Amino acid sequence: MAFDYSPQDLQFADDVRAFIQANLDAGVRKKILSGMLPTRSEREKWQKSLYARGWAAPSWPVEFGGTGWTVVQRHIFDEVLTEEGAPGFPVFGMSMLAPVLMRFGTERQKREILPAILTMDDFWCQGFSEPGAGSDLAGVRSTARLEDGFWIINGQKIWTTLAHEANKIFVLVRTSVAEKKQLGLSILLLAMDTPGITVRPIITIDNHHEVNEVFFDDVRVPAENIIGEEGLGWTYAKFLLGHERTSIARIGQSRRELKRLIATASTIPWRDGMVSQAPWFKRRHAQIEIRHRILEATTLRLLAMVAEGGKPGSEANLLKIHGSEVQQDLAELWMDVVGEYGFAYGQDAIADIGEMVPWEANYVAGSYFNSRKLSIYGGSNEIQRNIIAKSALGL
Amino acid sequence: MQTETQTMLSHSISAMLDKHQPSDRLREGLAATNLWGALVELGLAGAEIPEAFGGLGLSFTDIAPMFEDLGRGLATTCYLEFAVMGTWLLHASDNLVAHGLLAGAATGDTRAVLTFSEFGSAGDPAFARTSATATAAGWSLNGAKSVVVGGSLATHLLVPAMQDGKLALFLVPADAPGVTRHSLQLYDASSAADITLDNACVAASHLLARGEQASALITLALDRARAALCHEAVGLMAAVHDLTLDYVKSRKQFGQPIGAFQTMQHRLATMFMDLELCRSAADVATSAAQHSATPQQRMQAVSAAMVTLCQCARNIGQSAVQAHGGIALTREYQAGHYFKRLTMIERYLGTGDDHLERYIALAS
Ligand SMILES: Cc1cc2nc3c(=O)[nH]c(=O)nc-3n(C[C@H](O)[C@H](O)[C@H](O)COP(=O)(O)OP(=O)(O)OC[C@H]3O[C@@H](n4cnc5c(N)ncnc54)[C@H](O)[C@@H]3O)c2cc1C
Numbered sequence: 001m002a003f004d005y006s007p008q009d010l011q012f013a014d015d016v017r018a019f020i021q022a023n024l025d026a027g028v029r030k031k032i033l034s035g036m037l038p039t040r041s042e043r044e045k046w047q048k049s050l051y052a053r054g055w056a057a058p059s060w061p062v063e064f065g066g067t068g069w070t071v072v073q074r075h076i077f078d079e080v081l082t083e084e085g086a087p088g089f090p091v092f093g094m095s096m097l098a099p100v101l102m103r104f105g106t107e108r109q110k111r112e113i114l115p116a117i118l119t120m121d122d123f124w125c126q127g128f129s130e131p132g133a134g135s136d137l138a139g140v141r142s143t144a145r146l147e148d149g150f151w152i153i154n155g156q157k158i159w160t161t162l163a164h165e166a167n168k169i170f171v172l173v174r175t176s177v178a179e180k181k182q183l184g185l186s187i188l189l190l191a192m193d194t195p196g197i198t199v200r201p202i203i204t205i206d207n208h209h210e211v212n213e214v215f216f217d218d219v220r221v222p223a224e225n226i227i228g229e230e231g232l233g234w235t236y237a238k239f240l241l242g243h244e245r246t247s248i249a250r251i252g253q254s255r256r257e258l259k260r261l262i263a264t265a266s267t268i269p270w271r272d273g274m275v276s277q278a279p280w281f282k283r284r285h286a287q288i289e290i291r292h293r294i295l296e297a298t299t300l301r302l303l304a305m306v307a308e309g310g311k312p313g314s315e316a317n318l319l320k321i322h323g324s325e326v327q328q329d330l331a332e333l334w335m336d337v338v339g340e341y342g343f344a345y346g347q348d349a350i351a352d353i354g355e356m357v358p359w360e361a362n363y364v365a366g367s368y369f370n371s372r373k374l375s376i377y378g379g380s381n382e383i384q385r386n387i388i389a390k391s392a393l394g395l
Numbered sequence: 396m397q398t399e400t401q402t403m404l405s406h407s408i409s410a411m412l413d414k415h416q417p418s419d420r421l422r423e424g425l426a427a428t429n430l431w432g433a434l435v436e437l438g439l440a441g442a443e444i445p446e447a448f449g450g451l452g453l454s455f456t457d458i459a460p461m462f463e464d465l466g467r468g469l470a471t472t473c474y475l476e477f478a479v480m481g482t483w484l485l486h487a488s489d490n491l492v493a494h495g496l497l498a499g500a501a502t503g504d505t506r507a508v509l510t511f512s513e514f515g516s517a518g519d520p521a522f523a524r525t526s527a528t529a530t531a532a533g534w535s536l537n538g539a540k541s542v543v544v545g546g547s548l549a550t551h552l553l554v555p556a557m558q559d560g561k562l563a564l565f566l567v568p569a570d571a572p573g574v575t576r577h578s579l580q581l582y583d584a585s586s587a588a589d590i591t592l593d594n595a596c597v598a599a600s601h602l603l604a605r606g607e608q609a610s611a612l613i614t615l616a617l618d619r620a621r622a623a624l625c626h627e628a629v630g631l632m633a634a635v636h637d638l639t640l641d642y643v644k645s646r647k648q649f650g651q652p653i654g655a656f657q658t659m660q661h662r663l664a665t666m667f668m669d670l671e672l673c674r675s676a677a678d679v680a681t682s683a684a685q686h687s688a689t690p691q692q693r694m695q696a697v698s699a700a701m702v703t704l705c706q707c708a709r710n711i712g713q714s715a716v717q718a719h720g721g722i723a724l725t726r727e728y729q730a731g732h733y734f735k736r737l738t739m740i741e742r743y744l745g746t747g748d749d750h751l752e753r754y755i756a757l758a759s
Contacts, residue, residue: 134720136648159721204724205731211721269515271522280748332709335738336746340512340542343581343739357514365582369735372716373724380720382658 005072012073016080023049029085033260034360035367037210038087040123040165046087047120056118057094064102064110065118071303082252083259092161093117093124096240097170100187104228104236113189125166125192127157127214128237135383137172138182138234142216144173146223151175151188153196153219159377163199163212167192171216172237175230185233190221206366207345241379242316249323251299254292257330261285264358265337275337284336288329295322314392317384324374324381331371334364342368397460400453404461407437412468417729420469429586430472431503431548439474441501443483448494449501455479455619459681462623466630469732471585473506476545479623480616481507484553484564487612488603493566496551507551507566509616510540510590518745520555520562520613525592527556527563533599534558534565536573536592544743546588547578553603554592555613563605564613571595583736611690618697621744622680625704628740629677632670632708635715635733639663642719642730659718666714669707676700676707695757698750704740705747712737 005013028042038046050056058074060066069077082088089095094117101109116122133139142155153173163169170189178184192199196219202211227236262285266276275281302315335342341361375381389395397405411433420428434440442458444450458479465472482500485493485507499505516522525538536556540546552567552574567574573595576588604612640663643654653659680700687693712734716723723730741747 129721132647134648135653136650139648203726205726205735207726271515271517271519280746280752284748335742336748339514339517340742341514342742343542343583343587344579345582365738368738369582369724369731372713372734373721375717376720376724380717382656385658 005076009072009076013076013080016077017084019053019055020081020084020086024084024086028087032087033085033256034363035370036363037162037208040162043087043090044120044123047090047118051119057089057098059095060098060114061102064098064114071307075300075303079252079255082250083256085256090117090120090123092126092166092170093120093122093168096126097124097189100227100236100240103239106224108224109189109227122168123162123166124168124170125160125163127160127163127169127171129159130156131158135380137237138185140172140174140185142171142173144175144186144188146175149223150220151223151225153188153190153216153221155216157214157216158211159202160199160212160214161210163192163214164201164209169197169214170227172233175226175233178231182234184231185237186230187227187233187236188221189225189227190219194219194221196220204370206369208366208370210370249295249299249319250327251292251296251323254288254295254323254326254330257327257334258285258289258292260360261330261333261337264360267358268337268339270339281333281337284329284333288326288333291322291326291329295319295326298322314388317379317387320378321375321381321384327374328371331364331368334360335368338364398457400457401460404439404458405464408461408464408468411437412464412470415468415470417469417732421727421729421732428471429548430470431474431477431506434472434474434478435503440478440503441482441497442478444486444497444501448486448497450497454685455622456681456685459623459626459677459684462626463630463633463677466627466632466736467634469631469634469729469736471583473508473545473548473585475620475623475627476508477503477506477549480509480620481549481551481553483619484509484603484612484616485566487615488564488566490566490600490603492598492600493603499550505551506545506549507553508543508545508549509553509555509613510543510546511555511613511617512541512543513539514541517749518743519749521610523555523557523562525554525556527558527565527602529558530596532596534597534602536565536567536595536597538592540590540592542579542581542587543590544581544585544587546590547576547586552590555609558605561606562609562613564603564609565597566601566603567592567595567597571597581739583739584732585739614690614694615684617744618680618693619684621697621701622677622684624740624744625673625677625680625700628704628708628737629670629673631733631737631740632666632673632711635711635730635737636663636666636670638730638733639666639715639718646720653718662714662718666711669711672703673707676703691757695754698745698754698757701745701750702747702754705742705750708737708741709747 028038057065058067058069058077062068144151144153170187172187174184175186176184196217198215200213201209266274268275270278302312338361341357342365441450442453446452485496496505511520512518513523527534527536549569554565554567573593575591579587581587643659644652646653680697683693683696715730716734719730722728
């Protein structure tokens with residue numbers, strides 16, 4: 001941590017670390033450190049232990065189960081969790097849906113939905129993108145029409161992360177015809193086991209199952225399962241995505257990878273020495289470390305601004321672009337560190353070739369291929385630049 | 396300008412690949428379709444072997460450009476390993492046992508691979524730790540070779556090993572006692588093997604070259620392979636560039652083709668420039684591999700090409716994915732497979748960093 005933290009903050013960091021060591025399963029930790037996704041039950045177990053400690057949702061207001069920490073404490077908490085390989089928070093429910101509900105939801109929705117996000121009894125996925133509506137999200141074509149107190153949903157979503165593990169989904173659908181395509185959209189909430197929903201896996205080039213297509217065929221949900229007002233879904237969606245972008249730089253994860261790279265590089269032979277001594281490694285590692293350091297300083301500057309009641313502008317877009325690029329550079333460097341073993345495919349394909357090759361080698365190529373998503377989703381980096389140009393620079 | 400031979404080869408490869416479209420092979424699983432057999436059927440296994448040994452007697456400049464066609468077709472063939480490196484070394488080594496294998500190599504029944512890589516050697520046989528000791532019957536080899544592409548399909552191994560502190564090259568039948576192969580599937584759909592040599596014994600006559608001569612042979616074999624690899628990369632880049640260009644013209648967002656956005660146009664323009672630079676790099680490398688006056692000149696030219704290739708392959712692969720958006724990350728769509736193969740190519744025979752270092756060392 002490069003920031004000048006107070007002794008209390010540092011004590012807090014130690015407490016968090018001790019909690020993780022006492023509660024996090026070693027197998028799950030290893031899985032996460034290798035860039036793999038934990039299963040739903042592994043996530044849920046971890047989330048429940050955070051819940052028991054009162055740390056289930058640091059980003060939430062205290063009245064809903066938040067911690068009341070300072071922004072710096074929250075930053076430290078995120079950092080330490082990531083550094084130690086704890087499962088990430090269930091972002092779709094906690095960081096996207098929940099803030100929208102707190103602001104626009106009914107009292108009943110808050111009462112019924114939020115607690116189950118805290119305990120992860122409910123695991124939400126995000127059904128926004130469609131084949132024809134990627135960057136241009138307002139191009140959504142899935143529809144819902146109101147009939148006898150029910151919304152009848154028809155259409156298709158795509159790229160729905162973890163739809164196969166989620167039991168709940170929020171979808172952006174067209175509920176009325178309007179002249180402007182941003183109007184007439186609504187966000188509906190539904191259970192994944194509602195009849196008429198079909199989930200089809202999409203296998204990605206790293207051979208993993210992370211995303212899905214979700215089809216809706218006359219799916220019926222009660223009329224009250226809508227967020228806010230009919231037709232204002234676009235406003236809520238933008239509010240929701242704003243929350244996604246601020247958390248996407250993943251400073252803690254990059255710091256962890258920088259450290260792990262050094263540690264691993266010093267165990268891998270390279271010519272007469274070790275990779276960690278190779279000039280190319282030192283140069284590239286230092287370059288990424290420097291970018292990361294400045295990125296962190298920018299994040300903290302932003303946090304300080306928020307703490308003083310300011311409203312960050314396009315800094316969030318900048319963080320998303322810069323943060324994704326740092327992560328991608330790291331994934332690239334990993335490939336070169338493990339050398340030819342970076343190409344071996346399949347979990348543990350190379351487990352039995354001996355002690356010399358680090359176990360991470362099994363995953364680095366997959367992680368590299370997968371890392372390309374970081375500049376595509378959450379608003380592609382091109383879209384982020386468009387926003388900076390338009391809203392910050394007035395171009 | 397293409398020569399008549401080059402054009403003819405290019406035509407027969409394209410015709411062959413028409414029957415094995417990448418889209419079909421993707422459906423069947425690329426890995427299941429190594430097209431080495433199809434190249435053998437075309438009589439190309441012994442393309443560079445002199446006619447006296449049953450080959451076609453072609454030159455390297457004749458055959459190198461056909462790698463572009465193989466790249467375009469996303470073909471997994473091991474032609475680089477078996478023919479450009481393996482068979483060529485058998486012939487170039489001037490060794491009777493090796494020459495005895497050429498007739499088999501010309502029919503594709505004999506397949507030799509150069510095991511140039513060991514964990515930690517950075518793909519450079521000069522840093523090999525495998526050792527060879529003289530025995531009463533010949534040589535005994537000990538060591539481990541890593542991720543040898545084509546290693547599980549090979550009948551013979553060409554093994555660089557240290558003998559009395561000097562590099563030497565040995566010919567080892569893949570089924571010799573003491574040789575163990577562990578197959579690996581690679582992300583770009585080729586297959587490889589980790590190979591251990593545990594007192595693997597060969598006759599004295601299986602020493603192909605020693606010292607300076609061994610280094611020179613191996614380095615030349617690798618430089619030839621690098622030149623061919625540049626051509627393959629050009630084919631891959633051209634194909635993925637075409638795919639991307641088509642895609643940005645047809646994919647609509649915000650009511651217009653995404654190719655109408657200037658940032659997308661610049662991305663495609665940069666990809667195009669990278670591709671053109673790599674075409675030149677491939678020519679530079681091939682011409683150097685065939686005609687250079689000195690090994691130094693050749694190595695420098697080849698490394699110049701490789702530095703260019705590594706940079707451009709990375710840019711084009713990443714750009715193709717970015718320009719497509721999510722779809723490029725799906726296993727069903729072709730672009731991602733080109734990206735994966737390009738990712739492997741930019742590291743397979745030395746990284747850009749390695750080649751920049753070699754270039755600088757040769758310049759001083
Ligand atoms: C791994 C992964 C997980 C995802 N998870 C989810 C999820 O859980 N839920 C969900 O709803 N969605 C999810 N997405 C979808 C994601 O948000 C979209 O992929 C993203 O919005 C881009 O859309 P697209 O893929 O259709 O690309 P397109 O929008 O077609 O973009 C293609 C290219 O065109 C560029 N482009 C588009 N418009 C412009 C413009 N105006 N100016 C300049 N360039 C432009 C883009 O930057 C990109 O380079 C996920 C995607 C991925 C890859």
